[in-house]
């Protein structure tokens with residue numbers, strides 16, 4: 378399936394990240410929330426990707442940026458992890474309307490365990506379960522395939538994992554029929570945005586599907602080879618040096634115009650990206666705003 382819609386313009390605003398930025402009064406938290414303002418035909422829609430661990434820093438940062446949370450039109454949840462979902466119901470309450478689309482993968486509500494340093498569910502908890510989301514005004518839209526939420530804004534759905542160097546999972550597990558099974562975080566989804574006359578912008582949460590797999594998939598579903606921007610977390614914090622280098626080389630080879638990353642990307646990857654990608658790389662932080 379391919380989508381060829383286009384926006385007149387767009388703005389991407391980082392509302393939450395692990396880093397507040399230098400000389401700012403923003404609040405940081407381990408988590409991410411990125412606001413897309415998508416304009417088409419004189420209409421502007423605001424789509425929030427992820428909701429951090431709590432609404433507190435998100436609402437504080439929105440206030441500093443003079444953005445009314447009530448103006449959010451939809452929320453896309455990149456995957457189940459707590460640092461993307463624990464703030465969801467609180468953010469929905471701050472939006473304060475009925476029928477706010479909450480777009481996510483159908484398996485988002487499964488438990489997702491880690492066993493180090495001790496057994497813990499890092500997936501969605503009851504306070505952000507289906508019932509709580511609906512009571513807070515959310516309208517759940519659970520999809521595993523790509524679809525356009527407005528012409529020019531595509532939710533990737535489940536991303537095919539084709540690059541060999543991005544095959545390794547992060548060591549999370551699920552329980553199925555009484556058995557402990559590896560969980561590859563198939564629910565990992567991203568956003569891609571196409572503005573008239575420009576290449577793609579790719580907006581990711583943690584990129585558990587692999588950031589290069591995600592870019593490959595976005596180019597395919599949007600029928601657009603040019604990628605002007607990739608922004609989000611790449612989850613390379615525990616990756617091998619080899620994987621980090623292969624990721625940087627692939628971003629260079631794909632000629633991605635601008636790479637803005639933080640959250641779970643990790644210091645080693647940030648340093649390597651700076652070395653290999655030079656001026657094309659920037660560290661993500663709260664307040665990073667990009668006009669497309």
Ligand SMILES: [Fe+2]
Nearest residue numbers: 458460583641
């Ligand atoms: Fe994350």
Ligand SMILES: [Fe+2]
Nearest residue numbers: 456458583585
């Ligand atoms: Fe994650």
